Amino acid sequence: MGVYVGFDMVPRLGPGEDDTRTWILFIAAVKEYYKNDEQVKVKDHHLRFEAGDGPVLPLYGPQFLRFSSKIVGQGDANTPVVDYIRRVHLYAVHLYESRIRFWEAENDAHGFYDWRDVHEASRNFCEGNSRVTASHFANTNDENSDYPMNRGNSNLYETLEIPAKGKGLVARCNIKRGTRILSEKPLFVVQNVKTDTLNINVAAKLKPLSREQQSKFLSLHNNFPGKRALAGLVHTNALPCGPDQCGIYPEICRINNSCRPNCYHSWNEAVGQETIHALRDILAGEELTISYRPGSSSSVRQPELKAGFGFDCKCELCSLPAAELAASDARLRKIASLDEQIANPGAMIARPLSVLRACREFLRVVREEYPDNNDAAAGNEGPAAAAPLVSRVYCDAMQVAAAHGDQARARVFAERGYRARLECEGEDSPDTRQAKRLMQEPSAIPSFGQCGMKWRTSKTAQPGKEAIGEEGFEKWLWRL
């Protein structure tokens, strides 16, 4: 028996300049205070306090989740470890304020984070791993996991105050790419958000809702308060759901923007819900983000975000150094121009090879723009962070191959498109199901044979990768 005492950093620190600077200040202050204390050891990658459980602080901020120790017995209230925790907590609160969560619990401690994630993070930095990674995930494949994917998803995140952003959603545990984090029915839908009568329409929609539902809606952030406050709430929060209509969601509408988001939102017509999937592995303590203005360069999206939502975006992408931001903008413009070339129906008929080349180039630029540390895992042909784009371009390549009678290649493109769609929309999404059907039966692709059959192949005519190797297979696939 004993009492655990400590504090967590929520949300966890990011690799950005501001977070890095404050962590350096924090570590310097702690080191200075304990410079004559022999029980506080400065190691290569962390500070170790040799008392109680031996709490540690990493020298690199994004690796930090928790500083804590178990205290056994009453007498321990005056042991050095309690003093260490109190003092370090004081410094942390001074710099990080509400981001620091102090807790005290008997038996198993209950801070924000799962112990498994905390232990893994500290093992990583004590061993000198400079990358911030995770190997345990909230995943259905892990039968021993406390957070199986389908056991209700409320364990995966918590709604919190985010410094300088208002409310937001923060991951409570490590979440694997492709996980459905959240699925939510709209409180109500509106057909046309551009009408003058929106305020009256919304008032009518609110009437039949319960008090609780009404207050959920009214507590959302409003960027356009004033006379038409209800319309303002819809303008600030609505997300498209199906053609020509928008929905309001009590939880999903609290997800903040990042121009390089870690989540993807889509409307799933089959279940009548908006879904949120992890676009990449998300670490415990990271804020969940979606893109409010996907795909546009900074000079386009930043003014739009300011006008539409009232904030100057300081996301990971927007706060890159000028030269890196310019390179990202150039790639985003390139992606948009390739997209236009690919979508040109005349080109699909007259110059199918050039369209395939544009698709391949599109994937190359996307890979550069969305760097991904687990891209190569599980045979993924595109970065997970860009799964919606990757899925779309493979679908385009599939249409081109099918339009000229090439079932074998159409099938491979369809399969890759299906896998990317599965990651960002889940198995029950109508688009994912459709992609799977076409993968199994390429002759059912709508464009099949429409431009003739000059590339005719059977659906099983693909060469074996064992025989010609990965590179040979890609050459065959893209007709190089």
Ligand SMILES: [Zn+2]
């Ligand atoms: Zn941004």
